[in-house]
Every structure is written in structure tokens, then in C-alpha cells.
Amino acid sequence: MTPDQLIRPDILSLSAYHVADATGLVKLDAMENPYRLPADLAAELGERLSRAAINRYPDPQAGGVQQALRRAFGIADGHAILLGNGSDELIQILAMALARPGASLLAVEPSFVMYRMIAGFTGLRYVGVPLGEDFSLDEAAVLEALEREEPAITFIAYPNNPTGNVFDRAALERVIAAAPGLVVVDEAYHAFTGGLSFLDALDSHPNLLLMRTVSKLGLAGLRLGYLVGAPAWIRELDKVRLPYNVNVLTQEAACLALDRVAVLEAQAAALVAERDKLFQALSGFSVVQAHPSRANFILFRVPEAPRVFAGIKARGVLIKNLHGAHPLLDNCLRVTVGAPEENQAFLAALAAELGH
DSSP, X not given: OOHHHHSOHHHHTOOOOOOOOOTTSEEOSSOOOOOOOOHHHHHHHHHHHHTOOTTXXXXXXXXXXXXXXXXHHTOOTTSEEEEESHHHHHHHHHHXXXXXXXXXXXXXXXXXXXXXXXXXXXXXXXXXXXXXXXXXXXXXXXXXXXXXXXXXXXXXXXXXXXXXXXXXXXXHHHHHHHOSSEEEEEOTTGGGTTSOXXXXXXXXXXXXXXXXXXXXXXXXXXXXXXEEEOHHHHHHHTTTSOTTOSOHHHHHHHHHHHTTHHHHHHHHHHHHHHHHHHHHHHHXXXXXXXXXXXXXXXXXXXXXXXXXXXXXHHTTEEOEEOTTTSGGGTTEEEEEOOOHHHHHHHHHHHHHHHTO
């Protein structure tokens, strides 16, 4: 038997998630924090990891990590936490648990590509609701789709990726209240929003879960995401989680880093300052339309985006080409906010490509 004979046709038709090779390039394509841990904290981490019992399975619930998250981000004891190998695994857990025959997953578009992909992996029917031309939430369209499709689960990225904007909170509250199923607010970029969050709305919306990751905060290599919500939801979702999904080294490193979260938050604040400078610089190009962002990246539109992307890459800087990903993203590129010297390298490459 061959793969074509045994693998589901819908899987055969897909392409694997593509990660570009950044070897030798200034890497500004993946929304990573460019800053390493301070030397003293890195040394302490190395010492701690050297003592980790890698010959034993990890704590299956990663209780130490859960407590560190509560301390770092003010998560109340009444809210339960589920940990994942990155937020991608949490999206998969949610989709698997809710994938009844005929069930659907709803998200706005353009947004995080894994909502659509994981819906397909798990057999959920995907429903995409386009944003407005300015990437604002089309509340009427979302409410109509909720009533028409009755999705089992709705994902809302806040801020949205790849557009960088946050949707009106009052509108989102109405969407959550109207949803017939579970709503997950994805706050992957919470560290860059100045404190905007739906954490305080969990008690007033029984169908709401909050999802975050520590990746954008500077710990992308740990692969740690977390879901917060009512214990009744988390208890059932935990049944789908594979055992020992958060490894020993991640647990040790996360506990240390989260207990020093002020260091990571200071780095995030520096990136917010750099984001504002980068936005102003992009806005200074006559042919560039930069969109305001509350995340650690900026979406911008240029004429002939694929050519500009290739030219910037040829000059040693890797960003993200979103042209063709969705009609609203025609001629759009996305750049991660980097360290000052990385941002300058990008701006110089862009200027050279645009002939400025």
C-alpha cells in the first residue's frame, strides 16, 4: 500500500506548514523576541538544567509551571490552567475535543493560519468571516455567521495576527455572548498591548477560554502555551492532552524565567518602543502603507510585494511575504520588530529596494 491509498484525501491535498530557512539572514519573519536572557540569568538557567532529572518523566500536570504562571500573570485560583506544547497543541486539543460529526470552527480572516489548518486535521468544518477592508471586525457578519453556522468553537486573536490590530472590546463581548459554543480569545501578543486582556471577563462569560503563549515574551524555544478558564472546561479538555506533553527541561526553564518575569517584560517594553519607531519610519516611505500594531510586528503594503520581499531577502533580511495568503493581504508584507540594529538593517534593505 502507498500513502496515496491510505492517507485521507483532504490531508494529501494539504501542504505542510512552511518554515523558511533563515541561515545567514537577519531573522524578522517569526515574531520572536530578539533578546537573549541576561548573562546572570542564563548562567542560573544552565545550572538549574544541569540538575534536571532527564532520566525521569516530567510532572504530568507541570504543577510548578502552573503556579509560576499564576504568580507572573495574576491568574486567580478559581481559574484552571491547561498547558500545551506551544499554543498550537492547545488549538489541536480544543479541536479534537469538540469535533463532533458536522461541527464547525469559526474564525475571522485573515488570522492565525493554524485555526484553519487544525480544523482540517481534526475534521471540523471551517468557517472564515472576512474582516473589513481596514482589518476591523465586521461585527454584523460575525454575529450572522454565529447564528447561521452554530460553530462549536470560535477563535478570536487579540491582537490579531497578521494584521496586528485589536478589535473593539465591546463588540467582542457581544460576540462572546451570542456564540452558541465555546469562544477562545487568543492573546499570544498580550505582552505588547499595554495590558489589554480578557482575563477579567472569564467569570462573566461561562463559554470563554483565554489562550496565551510565552513564545512572544522571549521563550519561543521552550514551546509552552497555556489555556485559562473554568475548571469544568479544563477538566474535559485535559482528557485529550497527551501525557507528559511539557518536558522536564521546559518545566525547569519556564519556572525560572517566569519567576523573573520582570526581565522579560522589560524586553517587551523595549520592543514596543522599537515598534513605534519602526512604524514611524515605515510611514515615511511614500509608497508604503503601514498598519498600526499592538503586537511585536507590523503589517505593511507595498507595490509589487513579492518583488520587494525577494529584494529585501537578497539584501540579507528575512521578513514574511503574505501576498496571496488572503485577498485582503494583497501586496502585504509583515516584519517582526527586532533589536535596533536589526530594524535598521531591514529599513536600509527596504529603502534600497524601493529606490529611496
